Amino acid sequence: MICPRCDSNTAEKLVDAPADKSWEVYICKTCWFSWRSTEDEAISNPALYDKKFKLDPSAIDKLLAIPPIPPLKKTP
Numbered sequence: 001m002i003c004p005r006c007d008s009n010t011a012e013k014l015v016d017a018p019a020d021k022s023w024e025v026y027i028c029k030t031c032w033f034s035w036r037s038t039e040d041e042a043i044s045n046p047a048l049y050d051k052k053f054k055l056d057p058s059a060i061d062k063l064l065a066i067p068p069i070p071p072l073k074k075t076p
């Protein structure tokens with residue numbers, strides 16, 4: 001399955017709706033984008049996903065890291 005955000009062919013079903021399987025959640029193993037089967041086509045369809053939110057898989061390694069947590073302050 002093609003990921004709407006990064007266009008990698010690494011997306012797969014993650015889970016079904018527990019009660020009645022009325023929806024499914026998919027996840028991309030490249031960019032970790034996830035979406036539900038009931039999302040609008042603008043979210044679930046790679047061709048209709050907003051290009052300004054697309055992610056190039058080769059850029060993922062160059063994305064900024066989450067800032068480290070500074071040392072805890074010592075209590076007086």
Ligand SMILES: [Zn+2]
Nearest residue numbers: 003006028031
């Ligand atoms: Zn992706």
